[in-house]
Amino acid sequence: MSTGKLFAIVGPSGVGKDSVLAGLHDALPQMHLVRRVITRAPELGGEEYDSVSVAQFETLKNDGAFAVHWGAHGLYYGIPVTVKYQLGKGTDCLANFSRDALAEAAEVFPRLTVLNITASPDTLARRLTARGRETKAEITRRLSQADKPLPDGLDVIHLPNDGPLLETIARGVALLQPARV
Ligand SMILES: Nc1ncnc2c1ncn2[C@@H]1O[C@H](COP(=O)(O)OP(=O)(O)O)[C@@H](O)[C@H]1O
Numbered sequence: 531m532s533t534g535k536l537f538a539i540v541g542p543s544g545v546g547k548d549s550v551l552a553g554l555h556d557a558l559p560q561m562h563l564v565r566r567v568i569t570r571a572p573e574l575g576g577e578e579y580d581s582v583s584v585a586q587f588e589t590l591k592n593d594g595a596f597a598v599h600w601g602a603h604g605l606y607y608g609i610p611v612t613v614k615y616q617l618g619k620g621t622d623c624l625a626n627f628s629r630d631a632l633a634e635a636a637e638v639f640p641r642l643t644v645l646n647i648t649a650s651p652d653t654l655a656r657r658l659t660a661r662g663r664e665t666k667a668e669i670t671r672r673l674s675q676a677d678k679p680l681p682d683g684l685d686v687i688h689l690p691n692d693g694p695l696l697e698t699i700a701r702g703v704a705l706l707q708p709a710r711v
């Protein structure tokens with residue numbers, strides 16, 4: 531059996547990563563949806579995650595609990611090392627990722643495909659405001675980081691999400707199926 535593939539979902543804040551991920555996982559339940567560890571207060575929505583304190587995150591990191599970890603938006607994020615077990619038994623995985631962590635991910639995961647979700651700046655601003663998870667100042671900060679280049683040399687699938695979510699998910703499923711071979 532071959533190793534599973536990790537699909538790293540990236541894109542600017544508000545582009546729809548969590549929404550697309552949830553829809554892809556509903557359509558492709560045989561894939562493993564990675565549950566991240568985040569130093570964010572619990573149950574703020576968007577995704578299911580394990581909420582930990584900064585001290586707990588440090589302990590987990592030092593214990594080798596993360597395959598990859600990064601800091602962004604004043605928070606720390608960890609991809610649990612258990613993802614390697616899923617990949618090792620041939621299960622393809624979906625994970626919400628940071629564009630800044632992709633170069634490291636390419637070293638850690640032998641089979642990595644980036645799913646790059648895009649939308650116009652206007653769409654991003656509208657969606658972040660409607661989501662209401664962050665303050666106005668935090669939203670402005672996130673929008674200022676919308677344009678970030680991806681590292682060269684990665685396998686990248688581009689998925690625009692300006693239109694209806696269900697259409698994006700249907701296109702995403704169609705793009706993922708051949709990529710999973
Ligand atoms: N195609 C879409 N059409 C309309 N609203 C969307 C679409 N995709 C996502 N949203 C909404 O936009 C907001 C941001 O989406 P989210 O999935 O949290 O993005 P991200 O994880 O990239 O920050 C959420 O309120 C979500 O419901």
Ligand SMILES: O=P(O)(O)OC[C@H]1O[C@H](OP(=O)(O)OP(=O)(O)O)[C@H](O)[C@@H]1O
Nearest residue numbers: 541542543544602607626627628629630
């Ligand atoms: O380096 P970047 O590509 O800019 O990504 C930075 C962080 O932003 C997102 O986090 P989160 O899901 O908490 O925020 P978001 O929903 O606003 O994108 C993403 O999952 C990363 O953890």
